[in-house]
Amino acid sequence: MEGAPANEQIASPRRAPSQQRSRERVERMLAAASQLIAEQGSDAMRMGEVAERAGVSIGSLYQFFPDKRAIIWALAERHTTEGQACISAALADVRDAEGLGQAFSELVDIYYRLFLAEPVMRDIWSGTQADKALRQLELADSRANAEFLTAVLKRLRPAADPVALETMAFLVWQMGEAAMRLAVSVERQEGDRLVAAYKRMALRELLTE
Amino acid sequence: MEGAPANEQIASPRRAPSQQRSRERVERMLAAASQLIAEQGSDAMRMGEVAERAGVSIGSLYQFFPDKRAIIWALAERHTTEGQACISAALADVRDAEGLGQAFSELVDIYYRLFLAEPVMRDIWSGTQADKALRQLELADSRANAEFLTAVLKRLRPAADPVALETMAFLVWQMGEAAMRLAVSVERQEGDRLVAAYKRMALRELLTE
DNA sequence: TGCAAATGTGAGGATTACTCATATTTTAAA
DNA sequence: TTTAAAATATGAGTAATCCTCACATTTGCA
Numbered sequence: 001m002e003g004a005p006a007n008e009q010i011a012s013p014r015r016a017p018s019q020q021r022s023r024e025r026v027e028r029m030l031a032a033a034s035q036l037i038a039e040q041g042s043d044a045m046r047m048g049e050v051a052e053r054a055g056v057s058i059g060s061l062y063q064f065f066p067d068k069r070a071i072i073w074a075l076a077e078r079h080t081t082e083g084q085a086c087i088s089a090a091l092a093d094v095r096d097a098e099g100l101g102q103a104f105s106e107l108v109d110i111y112y113r114l115f116l117a118e119p120v121m122r123d124i125w126s127g128t129q130a131d132k133a134l135r136q137l138e139l140a141d142s143r144a145n146a147e148f149l150t151a152v153l154k155r156l157r158p159a160a161d162p163v164a165l166e167t168m169a170f171l172v173w174q175m176g177e178a179a180m181r182l183a184v185s186v187e188r189q190e191g192d193r194l195v196a197a198y199k200r201m202a203l204r205e206l207l208t209e
Numbered sequence: 210m211e212g213a214p215a216n217e218q219i220a221s222p223r224r225a226p227s228q229q230r231s232r233e234r235v236e237r238m239l240a241a242a243s244q245l246i247a248e249q250g251s252d253a254m255r256m257g258e259v260a261e262r263a264g265v266s267i268g269s270l271y272q273f274f275p276d277k278r279a280i281i282w283a284l285a286e287r288h289t290t291e292g293q294a295c296i297s298a299a300l301a302d303v304r305d306a307e308g309l310g311q312a313f314s315e316l317v318d319i320y321y322r323l324f325l326a327e328p329v330m331r332d333i334w335s336g337t338q339a340d341k342a343l344r345q346l347e348l349a350d351s352r353a354n355a356e357f358l359t360a361v362l363k364r365l366r367p368a369a370d371p372v373a374l375e376t377m378a379f380l381v382w383q384m385g386e387a388a389m390r391l392a393v394s395v396e397r398q399e400g401d402r403l404v405a406a407y408k409r410m411a412l413r414e415l416l417t418e
Numbered sequence: 419t420g421c422a423a424a425t426g427t428g429a430g431g432a433t434t435a436c437t438c439a440t441a442t443t444t445t446a447a448a
Numbered sequence: 449t450t451t452a453a454a455a456t457a458t459g460a461g462t463a464a465t466c467c468t469c470a471c472a473t474t475t476g477c478a
Contacts, residue, residue: 015424019475022425043339047466057427062467130252130339135394167402171388171410178387179380185344193376201380205410224455228444231456256435266458271436 014066026064028054033071038119042072073133076124080141084148086110091148097207100152104206108176108199115180122184125177142177146170153206172202223275235273237263242280247328251281282342285333289350293357295319300357306416309361313415317385317408324389331393334386351386355379362415381411 017023032053036045047068051058065071090107094100115122125138149169154162179198183191226232241262245254256277260267274280299316303309324331334347358378363371388407392400 017425019424021475025425041339046464058467059427059469060425063425066467068466126339130250130335139394163402164406167399167406168410171391171403171406174391175384175387175407178384182380182383185348190376193372194380197373197376197380198384201377201410201414204413208413226456228455230444234456255433267436268438268458269456272456275436277435 014062014064014070017064022064025054025056025060029056029061029064030071030074034075034120037072037075037123042123069131069133072124072131073137075120076134076137079118079121079124080137080144084141084144087145088148091152094152094155097156100156101203101207104149104203105199108195108202111176111180112183112195115184122181126181142173143170146173149173149206168205172205176202223271223273223279226273231273234263234265234269238265238270238273239280239283243284243329246281246284246332251332278340278342281333281340282346284329285343285346288330288333289346289353293350293353296354297357300361303361303364306365309365310412310416313358313412314408317404317411320385320389321392321404324393331390335390351382352379355382358382358415377414381414385411 017026029050032050033045035053036049045068047061048058050071051061054061061071065074087107090103090110091100094103124134146166146169149172150162150166153160153165153169157165176198179194183194186194226235238259241259242254244262245258254277256270257267259280260270263270270280274283296316299312299319300309303312333343355375355378358381359371359375362369362374362378366374385407388403392403395403
């Protein structure tokens, strides 16, 4: 972006809303940002437009978000939080290889549907590499999710090298995200095939000794 | 970016340099851009700085590149061209499964070293999702590379479903790129482990009936 | 009630991508 | 060689955008 001096650091934090009124306004800001990202992508999202659509002044926007990236980051963080809860629940009571296969397969389907339905998620995670803070968030999220998987794997294969299991889980998870991004950027039919191929490949890796 | 009205389209083409003098100047522009991307990333690269470092005026820069993305695109395209030649050569005379394993393994190593050594490549391909034209270039490149792989697979497994082989090759290739991006963004030791795990996983997929 | 803290405002500062009128250099035909 | 057209070069200026800040308003509470 441009405007203020190119700031490589993470921007200074802002006050969190403490009153009911401001909390509602912050919600409106996030909702407006989400809409605009869905319509045009985060790059084309204009701060002035976010403020206008949220019915607040540009100054109010910057009262709670230090800069543009911070809004995007806040939306991304919500998705990761929701996602982790979902994944944790799905993998919590896996007891055997069959259960893992079942749970993993369902998770992939859920995520694929999410990617297809949520342009915001797609947009945010695709811009991930360019933004240090987002990249960190995505890596942390991926590690956290991979850890749920690792825990299951360690339970199923107590004799295996733990580091190898961690590496495999992390890799499989990251590849899933890559497969999703790829799948939604080609024609639907090919996307379906790619996701199915990923699922098969990941399961073979996870379930084979 | 900002400045001119947000332009979603691909910018209008500019004249290609026809004189010796201008061809040299364009080379200097590309070299300057490459340096700056390596130093600060393509987002922080300033057109004015590119011009200054290349020893030309800002106007000259825009004489040959319609906009900022076009410079990045030109650098990206060089990489894809070089890469495809390399891959095509490596896979051309694969005759059996063992040869495929050998060639694929070497390719992964080469790409990993390239990713580690070439910040420009990393930067460009990571920004790929945000830019329609770059995304197209990357997809086309990936498809082209996957096709080399598909050709080999069809030779080795003539009975297999061609579409399935194409899907697998495309997926394996895209995942390789994802694995590389991941590997270079974590500590070196973990990166090495991740690349090794990818290699094993991909080979198992490629070599198993 | 009255005061401090929280919140709200929007004109304007600062930076940057990109344009365009104009000047210079090269090419090549006469 | 002359010369006109095409190619190339220049950089001050335009427009768009992010973000700040001095000041106004509202809320919580003693």
